[in-house]
Amino acid sequence: MAPLTTADFLDSVAATRAPDDVVIATMTAGWMWHAHSQSDHDLSYIAPMGSVSAFGHGLTLARPDLNVIVIDGDGSILMNLGSLVSIGGSSSSHLLHIVLENDGYAITGGQPLPGSGTKGLVEMALAAGYRSAVRSADRADLEAAFERVHAGEGPAMLVVPVEPAFDGTRLAEWTQNEQSRRTLGPPGYKRLRDLLATESAA
Amino acid sequence: MSLLDLTMAAMEGAKVTHLVLTANGENAALDAACRKHPDIDVIDSTREGEAVAIASGLALGGARPCLTMENFGLFESLDSFRSLPCDFEIGLPVFIGYTGRPASGGADVLDPILGNITSQVVMAGEWTEPVLDAVGIPHRLLAEGADDDANRDALAAAFAANGPFALLLESI
Numbered sequence: 303m304a305p306l307t308t309a310d311f312l313d314s315v316a317a318t319r320a321p322d323d324v325v326i327a328t329m330t331a332g333w334m335w336h337a338h339s340q341s342d343h344d345l346s347y348i349a350p351m352g353s354v355s356a357f358g359h360g361l362t363l364a365r366p367d368l369n370v371i372v373i374d375g376d377g378s379i380l381m382n383l384g385s386l387v388s389i390g391g392s393s394s395s396h397l398l399h400i401v402l403e404n405d406g407y408a409i410t411g412g413q414p415l416p417g418s419g420t421k422g423l424v425e426m427a428l429a430a431g432y433r434s435a436v437r438s439a440d441r442a443d444l445e446a447a448f449e450r451v452h453a454g455e456g457p458a459m460l461v462v463p464v465e466p467a468f469d470g471t472r473l474a475e476w477t478q479n480e481q482s483r484r485t486l487g488p489p490g491y492k493r494l495r496d497l498l499a500t501e502s503a504a
Numbered sequence: 505m506s507l508l509d510l511t512m513a514a515m516e517g518a519k520v521t522h523l524v525l526t527a528n529g530e531n532a533a534l535d536a537a538c539r540k541h542p543d544i545d546v547i548d549s550t551r552e553g554e555a556v557a558i559a560s561g562l563a564l565g566g567a568r569p570c571l572t573m574e575n576f577g578l579f580e581s582l583d584s585f586r587s588l589p590c591d592f593e594i595g596l597p598v599f600i601g602y603t604g605r606p607a608s609g610g611a612d613v614l615d616p617i618l619g620n621i622t623s624q625v626v627m628a629g630e631w632t633e634p635v636l637d638a639v640g641i642p643h644r645l646l647a648e649g650a651d652d653d654a655n656r657d658a659l660a661a662a663f664a665a666n667g668p669f670a671l672l673l674e675s676i
Contacts (some may be wrong), residue, residue: 345564347587348587349583349586349587350553350557350583350584350586350587350588352553353553353554353556353557353560353584353587353588354557356549356554356555356557356558356561357557357558357560357561357564357588358561359558359561360524360547360557360558360559360560360561360562360563360564360565360567360569361561361562361564361565362561362565363522363545363547363558363561363562363565363567364521364522364561364562364563364564364565364566364567365565365566368565382551382553382554382557384549384550384551384554385550385554385557387550388548388549388550388554388558487591488591488592488593491564491592492592492593494564495563495564495566498564498565498566499566502566
């Protein structure tokens with residue numbers, strides 16, 4: 303399975319998501335997502351590692367009508383494997399959990415994952431109760447994962463092998479722009495919270 | 505009025521929708537009361553840092569969550585508190601079991617199964633309030649048998665906070 307670049311994959315997510323899908327990105331994807339999406343329904347944050355799956359799970363519990371896509375990292379999910387059990391045992395049928403598998407802690411310098419990393423993550427997710435879990439870099443599998451979640455057939459996981467390269471020299475380019483000011487960190491949280499409340503009331 | 509009744513009244517007044525729980529003994533009656541409550545969903549989690557993230561996601565979607573955890577778990581969850589409800593200013597009452605509370609007289613802690621576990625809990629008790637003070641999470645003590653107004657004030661402060669607020673209790 304040939305890995306994608308993270309940038310190419312994020313472009314595919316931006317092209318596949320529905321306009322009102324909520325996309326929450328963290329770690330490598332959290333830094334880069336603003337350069338690939340201009341949606342009002344985006345939120346990025348960087349810490350704490352491993353929290354985005356639980357955070358997205360909480361959102362689906364409050365708003366089961368929303369499609370929630372979380373973009374996680376392999377090192378990140380290894381810091382919160384218990385969330386697989388919490389999500390798998392829940393009714394989060396509109397949650398898509400994407401894990402970018404780059405075999406290391408990219409944004410801290412590429413330190414390797416311990417042991418076999420996330421190579422067994424698909425089996426773990428299925429055993430924990432996810433209704434589907436696939437490891438693939440194919441665009442068709444990404445589209446199929448979105449279709450399942452839009453149909454309420456989640457929680458679903460998609461593990462995507464990506465190249466380990468992380469160009470930290472581009473951080474300013476990724477984060478010092480209008481979209482990042484709207485969707486990154488505390489301002490992004492408050493803006494999205496208010497937007498979801500407004501849309502829900504309408 | 506019992507502390508449990510006061511707490512449930514405060515939760516109903518604040519229109520709490522979810523109690524996110526990580527296993528602990530001190531909040532057992534609160535857990536049981538919430539599981540019976542028609543308007544409060546209890547969400548189980550595997551560790552305290554995960555519970556903080558679930559609650560933060562609930563709040564993003566317009567829900568009104570509370571947390572329960574042990575003070576042991578408070579220490580585990582500090583990075584989640586820092587990065588989510590503290591940084592994002594999410595109002596979040598947290599009922600924390602206060603094992604080893606220093607003011608409880610220094611008596612040995614006797615567990616019905618494990619026996620004398622004093623050495624295992626003294627440090628947790630000694631760390632609890634200094635750690636909360638160090639990270640700027642406000643806290644108040646809830647005590648069965650204390651003046652009802654004092655407990656009501658503590659609960660009101662927690663539900664009015666614009667961030668996490670610890671309610672320390674030895675049992676409820």
